[in-house]
Amino acid sequence: MKRLLIVWCSTTGGTRQMAEAAERGAQEALEPGDAVEVLRLHAAQAGPADFLSADAIVLATPEHLGSMAGPMKDFLDRAYYACLDRVNGRPWALLVCAGSDGAGTIRQAERIATGLRLRKAAEPVLVITHAQTPEAILAPKAIVAADLERCAATGATLAAGLAAGIW
Ligand SMILES: Cc1cc2nc3c(=O)[nH]c(=O)nc-3n(C[C@H](O)[C@H](O)[C@H](O)COP(=O)(O)O)c2cc1C
Secondary structure, eight states, rough: OOOEEEEEEESSSHHHHHHHEEEEEHHHHTTTTEEEEEEEEEEOOOOOHHHTOEEEEEEEEEEEEEEEEEHHHHHHHHHHHHHHSSTTOOOEEEEEESSOHHHHHHHHHHHHHHTTTEEEEEEEEEEEEEOOHHHHHHHOOOOOHHHHHHHHHHHHHHHHHHTTTOO
């Protein structure tokens, strides 16, 4: 059984919806009998063993202060050296939810993935929520359907690739 792992964190719900959409897209891409399971874990619950046991990984994080949110950084801090040289070539993809930017998070995540020698399976999905005032930033987020479909397509790409033996 191959495993697609989706690791996520979220403060106001946007990234959670994106990770759920990726999971749905992955499930919908699988045919009965495909030996692929999809596991979605909060970054605080995920550890190196989860990373090592994943055949493909999606990271879904908000942007906080120009970089990935703390729980995702903490997951990668805990996993990095335990996984170094043990996950070479595994496919990965990135989902980022940002108020107005997201570039710093994408750059940072891609550097970490390069260090781990992961294989980029899809371009990053960046969703901008247009939250720039403190009130808007702290308000619950509702990600529009078109953006959720982009996340679903990323999940589908990874799951279908695992099922087809592409990765
Ligand atoms: C502490 C904090 C820092 C933030 N810093 C940034 C930032 O540097 N750039 C940006 O585009 N958005 C920033 N935002 C906005 C969030 O990225 C945005 O609200 C996003 O939708 C949050 O995703 P979530 O709903 O999954 O928590 C910040 C939000 C918080 C709470």
